Ligand code: GLV
């Protein structure tokens with residue numbers, strides 16, 4: 001039965017993947033027409049599962065199954081339905097669909113629920129469109145910053161305008177906030193996005209914590225000039241300086257056991273016969289512990305200053321995103337471990353998430369925990385993302401058993 005449910009779930013991931021702004025690729029950005037279409041499709045599946053549905057004031061698609069009496073605090077289950085550019089089809093979407101199917105199975109089993117179950121399909125986890133991540137979950141958690149309204153996308157559209165274009169009223173954003181006393185916790189299932197499970201030949205794992213991440217926009221400024229006429233000793237080539245920095249980011253991050261990535265780099269003016277006068281690049285820094293991440297960042301910043309001084313360049317850095325590491329709740333971790341054990345894995349693996357997730361924001365209002373599912377080659381943020389049907393079936397069984405274990409512990413307390 002779980003295999004059949006897993007098959008349907010994978011077909012639904014394919015249906016969602018077909019909603020893309022870029023034919024041939026998977027690309028679904030926050031508050032886009034594709035986001036609207038995905039919300040509508042997901043709302044339909046929520047209704048089929050017996051949930052009442054609504055879209056909240058931040059564009060998150062929500063569904064609710066009442067507990068034994070209406071209005072009880074809710075256990076939230078979810079993930080996100082936005083994507084990176086040229087994405088895979090499971091990052092986020094799989095977690096939303098696992099949540100809907102789990103709630104549907106619990107409803108069909110007629111379980112007496114001491115709390116409500118809600119599914120949330122978060123509108124923006126990746127931050128692809130506006131450069132800052134977790135906008136959907138931060139609205140829900142009441143940690144929204146009003147200066148975000150002025151963030152712009154690549155076409156100069158502000159977040160404020162995008163809300164209007166989507167049919168949302170920015171003035172009503174605070175209505176997306178969920179009070180802690182109306183919540184039991186937040187559970188998320190997600191592909192691992194790394195190779196640990198596959199290397200260990202295991203299907204599922206409990207997540208112990210989610211890495212803290214900081215992101216920066218860096219600018220290196222030199223002076224543009226003629227590619228033929230300018231002697232080397234008079235050049236202030238911003239791209240050569242930036243290249244040294246990219247290599248330093250990798251070296252220092254490796255040495256300090258943290259993870260540093262330059263994912264974007266653009267040289268200006270960008271002429272084939274012009275020395276680059278300015279380079280804009282991004283820096284993403286993550287670690288299990290925030291102190292390690294921040295120490296590494298200090299060393300990278302020192303290296304950047306040294307490189308730029310030596311090459312007569314200017315260095316400027318702006319922080320565009322910061323989320324500190326979050327520990328998953330021990331009781332909810334144990335519930336996921338019980339869920340995995342119910343699938344026949346007597347000693348579930350447990351490790352920290354190198355990727356960011358909505359739980360980083362949701363933890364401000366309720367305890368969080370996560371279940372990881374093996375993905376092929378550990379590949380993610382790439383169209384080659386793949387999962388096995390049997391693993392999805394195991395995840396469904398584990399998820400259902402997890403919720404049932406929370407039902408039992410809540411009923412007996
Ligand atoms: C989200 O996928 C992130 O970890 O950047």
Ligand code: MN
Nearest residue numbers: 084091126381
């Ligand atoms: Mn992602």
Ligand code: MN
Nearest residue numbers: 091092125190
């Ligand atoms: Mn994700």
